[in-house]
Amino acid sequence: MRQFIKRILYCFIFFFTFLLLMYVIAFCVGKPELNKDRYIKLYDDQNKIFYQSVNNYSGQYVSIDDVSPYFLKAIVAIEDKRFYSHHGFDYVGISRAIKTNVLKRKTSQGASTITQQYARLLYLTNEKTWSRKVKEAFFTLQLETHLSKKEILEGYINNVYFGHGIYGIENASQYFYGKKAKELTLNEASMLAGVVNGPQYYSPILNKERAKQRQSLVLKAMYDNQMITQSILEATQKQTLNLASEHSLNENMSTYYYKDTVLEELEELGFYNNQYLNKGLNIYTSFNSEYQNTLNDLIKEKKIQGDLQCAFTVANPKTNQLQALIGGKDYANSQYNRAIHASRQIGSTVKPFLYYLALENGFNPSTRFLCEPTTFKLSNNTTYSPANFHQKYAYQEITLAQAIAVSDNIYAVKTHLFLGTENLRDFLKSYGINAKNNASLALGTVNTNIYNLSNIYCNIASGGKY
Known part of the structure; x- marks a missing residue:
């Protein structure tokens, strides 16, 4: 028992000695830099400041x-x-x-x-x-x-x-x-x-x-x-909350979604740390205030109610530069950036990628398939019966050009199976999107965010330059 008490006593002595030593070292190192003057300034595509912060917050000290x-x-x-x-x-x-x-x-x-x-x-x-x-x-x-x-x-x-x-x-x-x-x-x-x-x-x-x-x-x-x-x-x-009738800092807070995206990238690049922040950072971006304001006006016009949310990205197809971004209908109520982080099923937006692969493999705008209700027998002895929207079918052969114009599901699945389902899967994988190798992939049964999706579309719009 005495031995145990002695060990406990030694532990306390060691702990307090170590703690005292740390206090002495901390004092000798000197007064810490409080960084009241450290700043971040974000410039738009016209070299005008659209966001700035001091000491990691925006406002008065x-x-x-x-x-x-x-x-x-x-x-x-x-x-x-x-x-x-x-x-x-x-x-x-x-x-x-x-x-x-x-x-x-x-x-x-x-x-x-x-x-x-x-x-x-x-x-x-x-x-x-x-x-x-x-x-x-x-x-x-x-x-x-x-x-x-x-x-x-x-x-x-x-x-x-x-x-x-x-x-x-x-x-x-x-x-x-x-x-x-x-x-x-x-x-x-x-x-x-x-x-x-x-x-x-x-x-x-x-x-x-x-x-x-x-x-x-x-x-x-x-x-x-x-x-x-x-x-x-x-x-x-017993008193009520007594909140203000309106909640605003008199700033366009939708730009904060863009700001957050920039800072995330800055962190990935290794610049979002004290070594750089303490000296102040001027960050030049491709932000376009006119495009951002247009998105804000669109949200007001649509009057998105209740739990419904929205997300937008605007990118330059020639450079892939992100020019405007909205991650939700109200940054003050939710800072979650849906444009970057929310993963959703892309549906028929996958079809242009499928038809790009078809053109690359010998199809042309006039290539025809019969459009009618179809049950496909797959290689694993299962069947797949997709349907067109509102059960509308041509009941005759249609061209690739017509299929993409009306977003025909039967034509898409036939193309997908004809090319081999691994082709579309590998195409999406090359953009970092993990998709399953199955028949329904032709109808967009894969999840990603709209930022990734817009990157692929920019690749097409820029003539293949990524």
């Missing part, structure tokens, strides 16, 4: 003195109640989280402090790797050894994400309530503090009930930390 005291208390109460007493790491919270995760294996509980979150926002990503955690720990020590709690909290509230493409408390206050951050009431401040934990899940615009439940937790945390009284707690919980 406000002094902590220009933020409602209610919000400052609320964010500390719900995110890091021991913020003013710890030195970067909440060891009580860490112990509680370990105990919870061990005893309740299905529950995952974290213990990130505001300083840790700020370090992550400034320098890191949300990837769950040990190297990221080590870096986060060191940056946290740097922040704690060189900045005051006031400076850390100010930086955090100006960088944290509130959903709907909104970063920073000033932007969030303007977007959700149409007022400055220093004018927020307890009701409004506690609501915004609750959103931070799950910007999409707790958004009062997307789900008022969940947002109200989360706000109650924030208010309860404020009460438990003696920031408000019982009567104020109960009175505030």
Whole structure:
């Protein structure tokens, strides 16, 4: 037993010695670069700026003195109640989280402090790797050894994400309530503090009930930390959301879909990291504001309602440059970029590729097949019975030119089987689209996004140049 206690004691001594050493190293390394002046500027095809951000968010950086005291208390109460007493790491919270995760294996509980979150926002990503955690720990020590709690909290509230493409408390206050951050009431401040934990899940615009439940937790945390009284707690919980009638940052947020696409590519190319961001980046793109505005007008004209969404890409067929892009009907409500990431069945848009292969293999616009209801017997002893739209058939031979004009399914399947089903599969595979080698592929039973699809069409429109 004594031996066991001695080993535990040695472990504690080693841990605290190592921790002290890390604090000393973090202090000696010097004050961290807070990157308030690091910027990203995106230029369109006319060399005009169509998007710019400072420190990874678009909008105003406000002094902590220009933020409602209610919000400052609320964010500390719900995110890091021991913020003013710890030195970067909440060891009580860490112990509680370990105990919870061990005893309740299905529950995952974290213990990130505001300083840790700020370090992550400034320098890191949300990837769950040990190297990221080590870096986060060191940056946290740097922040704690060189900045005051006031400076850390100010930086955090100006960088944290509130959903709907909104970063920073000033932007969030303007977007959700149409007022400055220093004018927020307890009701409004506690609501915004609750959103931070799950910007999409707790958004009062997307789900008022969940947002109200989360706000109650924030208010309860404020009460438990003696920031408000019982009567104020109960009175505030009874108040309505009091949201602004309109939610806008007075920017054309549809361009953010294009911006997100550019930044994704920038990351793939290896330029979206501190080495480049700290120096500022000027990014020149093929964005065409006139085309983008046309797409916006089209969305307004169509009045897309309910859960229906949309996606558009506009590309130059000669260069394949992406000139405009819409990833959804409203970026503020959904940042998911459907033009790039949503995979859908392409249907009859596959037929021009099939007929291109046919022309390459001896067909011509006058090549004929009989158009009538047909059951095909396949090589694996199964049958396939496709049908034309609205059961319309010519009941005579039609040409390739006629087949593509009316999108005839029978002609397409006959062509597909005549050429060999592997030909169309291999064609699509050459563009990174994995398709099954079957008869129905002639009717587009394969999924991809509209960006990939437009790339193939651009290849055809440019005379074969990819």
